Amino acid sequence: MDYCIRLENGRTLTGSVGSNPTPTAMEVWESGLIQLFAKEPTLNRVRRFESFYFRQFMEKTKIFVVTRTPKDQGGEWIIDPKKITESYCASINVSDSQCSTFDLQERGFPAFWFPINEIGKWEQSPFFGALNVVKRYYKGDKPVHIHCHAGANRSPSVAFAILRAMDYTSEEAEQALNYPDFEECFQRNIDRGHISKNIIEFLKTTIENPHFTSLSQVLRKMDGWYDEWAQRQFDEQENYTLKGDSNTGARLVYDRSKRRYTIVK
Numbered sequence: 001m002d003y004c005i006r007l008e009n010g011r012t013l014t015g016s017v018g019s020n021p022t023p024t025a026m027e028v029w030e031s032g033l034i035q036l037f038a039k040e041p042t043l044n045r046v047r048r049f050e051s052f053y054f055r056q057f058m059e060k061t062k063i064f065v066v067t068r069t070p071k072d073q074g075g076e077w078i079i080d081p082k083k084i085t086e087s088y089c090a091s092i093n094v095s096d097s098q099c100s101t102f103d104l105q106e107r108g109f110p111a112f113w114f115p116i117n118e119i120g121k122w123e124q125s126p127f128f129g130a131l132n133v134v135k136r137y138y139k140g141d142k143p144v145h146i147h148c149h150a151g152a153n154r155s156p157s158v159a160f161a162i163l164r165a166m167d168y169t170s171e172e173a174e175q176a177l178n179y180p181d182f183e184e185c186f187q188r189n190i191d192r193g194h195i196s197k198n199i200i201e202f203l204k205t206t207i208e209n210p211h212f213t214s215l216s217q218v219l220r221k222m223d224g225w226y227d228e229w230a231q232r233q234f235d236e237q238e239n240y241t242l243k244g245d246s247n248t249g250a251r252l253v254y255d256r257s258k259r260r261y262t263i264v265k
Contacts, residue, residue: 062143064159068151071100085109088145090137092130095148116154128215130158165203
């Protein structure tokens with residue numbers, strides 16, 4: 001099967017797919033990074049090929065650069081903000097303090113803060129947010145800047161998980177992040193309950209379903225039990241019996257016309 005990869009900068013990459021490995025039915029990213037069109041009429045959906053073909057382009061550029069915080073808690077710049085705005089396409093902060101996020105935003109630079117409490121449960125939100133920043137801003141020329149405080153645990157963990165979801169092997173992800181043996185740190189964070197055991201599967205599901213715009217959609221797709229549980233939680237939340245009012249039957253009910261919660265007796 002012949003294929004054509006159209007890059008956002010106007011370049012195209014063409015070639016033929018052999019029988020081994022074969023292309024998958026996974027959707028191509030719809031972030032503007034690349035679009036892949038199968039020339040064979042029977043394969044008319046936009047698709048993303050397996051890791052070998054996808055990384056033919058991705059490996060030519062560096063997706064992430066991990067650093068320590070650009071601005072310390074005393075307000076001193078450690079990394080020149082001009083270097084950040086000129087060298088990177090976006091900046092992601094996953095520390096539990098604002099660091100340089102708002103300063104970079106005031107300079108008109110796309111900077112995002114997804115706080116992680118290092119010793120708590122990280123949940124899926126910072127991974128989901130960081131992946132969507134990559135999809136939105138990474139165009140293949142400038143990498144995404146990601147940092148925490150020291151650049152030793154939280155930020156490389158988020159970057160590592162995203163690269164693994166993009167079909168990088170552990171060794172390839174370590175090499176891309178210039179962080180030997182980081183897989184052991186990542187696994188330690190899973191073992192200690194900081195990172196979900198299925199975080200890479202979660203990120204893969206996000207990539208494979210680019211039409212999903214919310215974290216909840218991805219979780220529901222992954223687990224039918226979660227889908228049912230989440231719906232029950234929403235139903236209970238939108239028609240909640242207030243404590244202390246069980247005798248009167250007062251409830252907190254969501255009024256969809258007003259988009260407000262109101263007390264109903």
